[in-house]
Amino acid sequence: MSTIQDFTGYKPTWCSGCGNWGIGMAIKQTLVQLGLTPSDIAVVFGIGCSGNMNDFLNAYTIHSLHGRAIPNAIGIKLANHKLPVICVVGDGDCYGEGGNHLLHACRGNHDITVIVHDNRVYGLTTGQVAPTAQKGYQSKSTPAGIIEVPVNPLVLALTSGATFIAQAFAADAVQMATIIKAGIEHRGFSLINILQPCVTFNKVNTYQYYLQRSYKLEKNYQKDDFRSALNKSLELLEEKFPLGVIYQVKKPTYTESLPQIKEKPLVEKERFRDFEKIVKDFI
Ligand SMILES: Cc1ncc(C[n+]2csc(CCOP(=O)(O)OP(=O)(O)O)c2C)c(N)n1
Numbered sequence: 001m002s003t004i005q006d007f008t009g010y011k012p013t014w015c016s017g018c019g020n021w022g023i024g025m026a027i028k029q030t031l032v033q034l035g036l037t038p039s040d041i042a043v044v045f046g047i048g049c050s051g052n053m054n055d056f057l058n059a060y061t062i063h064s065l066h067g068r069a070i071p072n073a074i075g076i077k078l079a080n081h082k083l084p085v086i087c088v089v090g091d092g093d094c095y096g097e098g099g100n101h102l103l104h105a106c107r108g109n110h111d112i113t114v115i116v117h118d119n120r121v122y123g124l125t126t127g128q129v130a131p132t133a134q135k136g137y138q139s140k141s142t143p144a145g146i147i148e149v150p151v152n153p154l155v156l157a158l159t160s161g162a163t164f165i166a167q168a169f170a171a172d173a174v175q176m177a178t179i180i181k182a183g184i185e186h187r188g189f190s191l192i193n194i195l196q197p198c199v200t201f202n203k204v205n206t207y208q209y210y211l212q213r214s215y216k217l218e219k220n221y222q223k224d225d226f227r228s229a230l231n232k233s234l235e236l237l238e239e240k241f242p243l244g245v246i247y248q249v250k251k252p253t254y255t256e257s258l259p260q261i262k263e264k265p266l267v268e269k270e271r272f273r274d275f276e277k278i279v280k281d282f283i
Helices: 020-033 069-079 091-097 099-107 153-160 173-185 207-213 226-238 275-282
Strands: 042-045 060-063 085-090 113-118 164-169 190-195 214-216 241-248
Touching: 020 113, 020 173, 042 069, 060 069, 069 085, 069 091, 069 099, 069 113, 085 091, 091 099, 091 113, 091 153, 099 153, 113 173, 153 164, 153 190, 153 226, 153 241, 164 173, 173 190, 173 241, 207 214, 226 241
Parallel strands: 042 060, 042 085, 085 113, 113 190, 164 190, 214 241
Antiparallel strands: 164 241
């Protein structure tokens, strides 16, 4: 049985009060609850304050490129679809630079869990505007206010084919852990958008801001109904934030649909075990 300590890496360098602390703890709690050890899971990080968790979490990790966590995660999953694979990324990373990868991962129902730290800014590079920021939001990169309308990640994922869509709040570690666990257990593509206050660079979308505008989904909410999920996701237009699993349906995953690896993962196939030979074949 593993413990939080087993998953603990270096001491985080996040600002005090940053929502990332809660998210980091919820991820570790989930991995313990799932009975995993650090070598049972692959975690792919993007670049950002969120991506710096690469050093703070002890597991098999890749600190990839900005916007490129998802294709790395898909690659790992294709090589070994028995392994749980999660991505930890920022909103700039996943909805901006890597937006294209998100769309196609949803379309393929790739069995990965994407956890997005949605702080509406580029935190690591000191507060430029990110794609989820509200129109008119003033930042050092948009002193007169952002001109573009915000990306709605929930609608984007839903209409692109994701089979699990959830939203959580960085101040509620218990609900976050429940949702992350459900996302990892879900077979198929899961997007978990976490509302994460950036206490240093975003003075608008604060803890208070989200506390006043968020609510937990009703107990009788039908998460397998596409129209209900669409309506819930559209509430972002009014800055209302439903928290919980907004959509979940069962559909074949990408690897389940791929005849070549139906019978066993690529890594277990004899001819892929001889790494020296594969390298020789290519050079
Ligand atoms: C290809 C590329 N473009 C830009 C950068 C510079 N860069 C590093 S972190 C970052 C912003 C990160 O913002 P976000 O993804 O929202 O994560 P956060 O820091 O807010 O957690 C940028 C633009 C980079 N490292 N690589």
